[in-house]
Amino acid sequence: MLSADDIRGLYAILPTPARAGANKLDALNTVDLDETERVVNALIGDGVSGLIALGTTGECATLSRPDYEAFASCVIEVAKRRVPTFIGTSALGGHEVASRMRFIGDCGADGTLLGLPMWQPLTTKAAVGFYRAVSECFNDIAVMVYANARAFRYAFPQEFWEAVAREAPTVVAAKLSRPKNLPELIAATGGKINIIPNEMTVGDFFTMAPDTTTACWATAAGMGP
Numbered sequence: 001m002l003s004a005d006d007i008r009g010l011y012a013i014l015p016t017p018a019r020a021g022a023n024k025l026d027a028l029n030t031v032d033l034d035e036t037e038r039v040v041n042a043l044i045g046d047g048v049s050g051l052i053a054l055g056t057t058g059e060c061a062t063l064s065r066p067d068y069e070a071f072a073s074c075v076i077e078v079a080k081r082r083v084p085t086f087i088g089t090s091a092l093g094g095h096e097v098a099s100r101m102r103f104i105g106d107c108g109a110d111g112t113l114l115g116l117p118m119w120q121p122l123t124t125k126a127a128v129g130f131y132r133a134v135s136e137c138f139n140d141i142a143v144m145v146y147a148n149a150r151a152f153r154y155a156f157p158q159e160f161w162e163a164v165a166r167e168a169p170t171v172v173a174a175k176l177s178r179p180k181n182l183p184e185l186i187a188a189t190g191g192k193i194n195i196i197p198n199e200m201t202v203g204d205f206f207t208m209a210p211d212t213t214t215a216c217w218a219t220a221a222g223m224g225p
Contacts, residue, residue, distance in 0.1 A: 001139075001140050001141070001142050001170065001172075002084055002110055002111055002142040002172055003142075003172055004172045004173060004191065004192055004193055004194040005194075005214075006084070006172075007050070007084070007172065007173050007194045007196065007214065007215045008049060008214045008215050009048070009049025009050065009214075009215055010048050010049050010050075010199065010215070010216055010217075010218055010221065011048065011049060011050040011051065011052050011084075011086070011196070011215060011216070011217045011218070012043045012048040012050070012051055012052070012217075012218060012221035012222055013052045013053075013055055013057055013058070013217055013218060013219045013221065013222055014036075014039060014040070014043075014051060014052065014053040014054075014057070014058055014075065014222050015039075015057050015058060015222045015223075016031060016036075016053070016054070016057075016058045016059045016063065016071055017031065017032040017035035017036055017039065018030055018031065018032060019031065019032045028064075028066075029066070029067070029070075030063075030064075030067050031063070031067045031070055031071045031074075033070060033071070033074045036071060036074045036075060036078070037074060037078045039222065040074075040075055040078040040079055041078060043221065043222070044079065044082050044083055048083060048221060049083060049084075049215070050083045050084040050085065050086070050215075051075065051079060051083060051084070051085045051086065052085075052086045052088070052113050052144070052175075052217060053071070053072065053075045053085070053086070053087050053088060053113075054068070054071070054072060054087055054088030054089070054113070055088050055113055055146065055175075056148070056151065057219055057222070058071075058088060060088040060089075060090050060091075060113075061090065061091070061092075061118070068100070069103060072087050072100075072103065072104055072107065072109075073103075073107045075087065076104065076107045076108050076109050077107070081108065081110070084110040084111065085109055085110050085111070086109070086110065086111040086112060086113045086142075086144050087104045087109045087111075087112055087113070088112065088113040088114070088146070089101045089104060089112045089113075089114055090113070090114055090115040090116075090117075090118065090146060091117065091118075092117060092118055092119045093117050093119065094117050094130065094133070097114070097117065097134070098134075098137060098138075101114075101134070101137075101138050101141060102138075104141070105138060105140070105141050109141065110141075110142060111141060111142035111143065111144055111172070111173075112141055112142070112143055112144065113144045113146050113175060114131075114134065114143050114144065114145065114146055115145075115146035115147075115148060115151060115152045116130060116152045116154055117130065118151070118152055118153070121152075121153040121154055122152075122154055124157065124159060124160050124163075127154060127156075127160055128160060128163040128164055128167060128168070131143065131145070131164050131167075131168040131171055132164075132167045132168045134168065134170065135167075135168040135169055135170040135171065138170065139169075139170060140170075141170060142170060142172045142173070143168070143170045143171045143172065143173075144171075144172070144173040144174065144175055144196070145164070145171055145173070145174040145175065145193075146175055147174050147175060147176050148175075158181065158184060158185060158188050161174075161185055161188050161189050161193065162188045162189070164189075164193070165188065165189040165190055165192045165193055169192075171192075171193055172192070172193060172194060173193060173194040173195075173196055173215075174193055174194070174195050174196065175196055175217055176195055176196065176197060177197060177198055177201060178197075178201055178204075182195065182205060182208045182209055183208055183209060186209055186212055191212065194212070194214065194215065195209075195212070195213075196215050196216060196217055197213070197216050197217075198216060198217055198218060198219070199216045199217070199218040199220065199221075201216075202216040
C-alpha cells in the first residue's frame, strides 16, 4: 500500500468525459471511454506523477453505477500502474462506499479519494469512525481524505485529523486547498498524512512546511490535455 512518503509530484484530477447526449435525463452509457483512454495516456505521457479520478469534476456523486464502473475500470486499466491512481468512492451512504471500494480494489486501484457519506452532516465522532471502519475493511487501499468542507458540510477540525491519524492507518493523504493552520495540522497527524494543496497554493504550503510539502493536485491539468 502507498504511504504518505510515496505521494510526490503533481497529481492530475481527471474530468469524466461525456458522450453526446449525456445531458438527457434518460441517457444511458454516458461516459466516453475512448476519450478517457486518450486523456489518461496524454497526462501520463506529459509527465504527471499521479492521477485522481471521480472527484467533484469527475461526477463521482452523480454517475450511475454502470457508468461509474465503466469509467473507473477504464482509468485503472489504461494507467496500468505507470503512476499511482486514486479513484473516488464517495457516496451518500457507507454501504455504497464499501461496494465501490471493493470494485476499485478488484480492478487494481492504488488508492481512493474519499469524502464523508454526504446525505446528512456527520459529527466528529462519526466522521472518525467512518474512516476507521474503511481502514478495517480495506486495509490494502490507500485513502486520500477528500476534505472539502463545503461539499461534505463538515469542517474537518484538528481533532478529526488527530484521531484519524491514530485510528485509521490507511489514511495516508488529504486533499486540501488552504488550511490556515498547516504547521499545527502536520504536527497533529505526526507525519502519517500527506497534506496536499492545489497547484495555486503549493508555494504557500512550501513556505510554511518545506520538509513535508511533496505533492500538489491540479484540476486544471485536465482542462484540455
